[in-house]
Amino acid sequence: MQSGKEKVAGCKVEHAEEVGDDLRHLDQPDWVKELARGGHGHDDHAGHGGHGGDHDGGFTSTRTTHHDGHEIEIKTTYHIKIDGKPYRGHLSVNDDGHLHCHAIPYETYGSALDFVRNLIDIYPDTFATKTQG
Amino acid sequence: MIRHNILTNDVARQNFVQGCLALKAEPLGTTRYSTYDYFAFWHHRAMNFMTPPGNSAGRNAAHAGPVFGPWHRFLLIVFENQIRRVLNEDDFRLPYWDWAADAASPAGSPLWGPDVLGGSGNPVRSGPFRDGSGFNIRLTQDGNSDDWMDVDRPLRRGFNIFGTTVPSATEVTNSINSFPFYERQPYNNDVSSFRWDLEIPLHSTVHRFVGGDMMTTTSPNDPVFFLHHCNIDRIWARWQSTYPQALYLPRQTAPDTYRFHREDDRMHTFLDINLTPADILDYTVYYDYDILN
Ligand SMILES: [Cu+2]
Numbered sequence: 001m002q003s004g005k006e007k008v009a010g011c012k013v014e015h016a017e018e019v020g021d022d023l024r025h026l027d028q029p030d031w032v033k034e035l036a037r038g039g040h041g042h043d044d045h046a047g048h049g050g051h052g053g054d055h056d057g058g059f060t061s062t063r064t065t066h067h068d069g070h071e072i073e074i075k076t077t078y079h080i081k082i083d084g085k086p087y088r089g090h091l092s093v094n095d096d097g098h099l100h101c102h103a104i105p106y107e108t109y110g111s112a113l114d115f116v117r118n119l120i121d122i123y124p125d126t127f128a129t130k131t132q133g
Numbered sequence: 134m135i136r137h138n139i140l141t142n143d144v145a146r147q148n149f150v151q152g153c154l155a156l157k158a159e160p161l162g163t164t165r166y167s168t169y170d171y172f173a174f175w176h177h178r179a180m181n182f183m184t185p186p187g188n189s190a191g192r193n194a195a196h197a198g199p200v201f202g203p204w205h206r207f208l209l210i211v212f213e214n215q216i217r218r219v220l221n222e223d224d225f226r227l228p229y230w231d232w233a234a235d236a237a238s239p240a241g242s243p244l245w246g247p248d249v250l251g252g253s254g255n256p257v258r259s260g261p262f263r264d265g266s267g268f269n270i271r272l273t274q275d276g277n278s279d280d281w282m283d284v285d286r287p288l289r290r291g292f293n294i295f296g297t298t299v300p301s302a303t304e305v306t307n308s309i310n311s312f313p314f315y316e317r318q319p320y321n322n323d324v325s326s327f328r329w330d331l332e333i334p335l336h337s338t339v340h341r342f343v344g345g346d347m348m349t350t351t352s353p354n355d356p357v358f359f360l361h362h363c364n365i366d367r368i369w370a371r372w373q374s375t376y377p378q379a380l381y382l383p384r385q386t387a388p389d390t391y392r393f394h395r396e397d398d399r400m401h402t403f404l405d406i407n408l409t410p411a412d413i414l415d416y417t418v419y420y421d422y423d424i425l426n
Contacts, residue, residue, distance in 0.1 A: 023161075023164060023166055023170075023171075023174050023272070026174075026178075026403065027178075028178060028182060029401070029402060029403045031399070032182065032194070032401060035392065036182075036186075061189050062187070062189065063189050082277070085277075087277060088277055088278045088279075089276070089277060089278060089279045090181075090279050092188075092189045092190070092191055093189055094189065094190055094191070094322065094323060095189075095190070095323040096323070100190075100191045102180070102181055102191075102274075102279045102350065103274060103276055103279060103349070103350075104348060104349075105180060105191075105196065105349075105350055106336075106337040106340035106341055106347075106348060107295065107337070107341060107348075118295065119276055120276075121294070122276065122295075122348045122349060123274070123275075123276025123277075123349075124255075125273055125275075125276070125282065125284050125286070126275055126276035126277050126282070127276060127277075
């Protein structure tokens, strides 16, 4: 059996054929896509599975639990527009009610307004500064 | 071979800086990207792959679940191997930033000096990765789509904008003492565990303190990512030595819902390598730490 050490020692990334000629076309590794097709992963280009995305860029997050023999389901939908354009990133709501989003992975938010303010500050490549002076 | 504290080992510091610059200068095949950029790309793709689809807790192929520890250990070893190759220094091992030692004044750490990483700024204007050094960011997450976009601009840091502290040595010790178990059901951020404590209060706080490029899914764009995660790996190693009988969880008998996180699952990679969490629990075949605490 090959040890973990032998496995990693043999892997290099310096050759284009190892990672594809153009990263742009490298969506997910083939074996991961294969698993995703079987319904066991979520491909960021293939729609948003259990999170319903709609035409306005809204995201619905579904939380379910049981309490005292009762079944509970809570759907939360956010419609966010920035400068009139729908926000298309991925959002979800944790059990504690905080907003979690792919774009700011190291933070969760009690306020969606705070989230959008931070989003604009963190992504100046996407949201150019409009404030004067 | 030993992983050292970057602030107390000049050779490790110089090799790390030179290694990052050399990997940034090395074209990745015929693309406009470099070998260095590959790590930001890989991290972004793993982080945007939800496991399973639609889980509201944000668990993905590298974060918010059990594989957080092993997957980042894997990425660091691959990066370390690349520096060894590009510098032709087989004894090189990644250094770490013991941020807890700088908790009283993280912005005042010598780490941000001109001969280590340079300081805060948009763009960063000091140190080896400063604006004009050639260490340009070539790809970043698109803030509006979760995909990534091409850019060609200098590195950004913003201390104290999204977070003003880094965890203290007491917080690290408390984390280790509080959790004799690695994970527990439902293996996500809705319940606490050592993995949760390591990832959320300890690890994420440091990303927020540094700010700038460290706030995004392409955070390996900032070399401090590797020094920070090396320290996170060191804390996990300390936890492993504190609880040598504790198991990695979940075992392979857990349902497919936990695919990418179970002990014998293949971890997310573009490389032709089938590496599992179980393969990588014993890190001593790759490196050791000078001190664990
Ligand atoms: Cu990460």
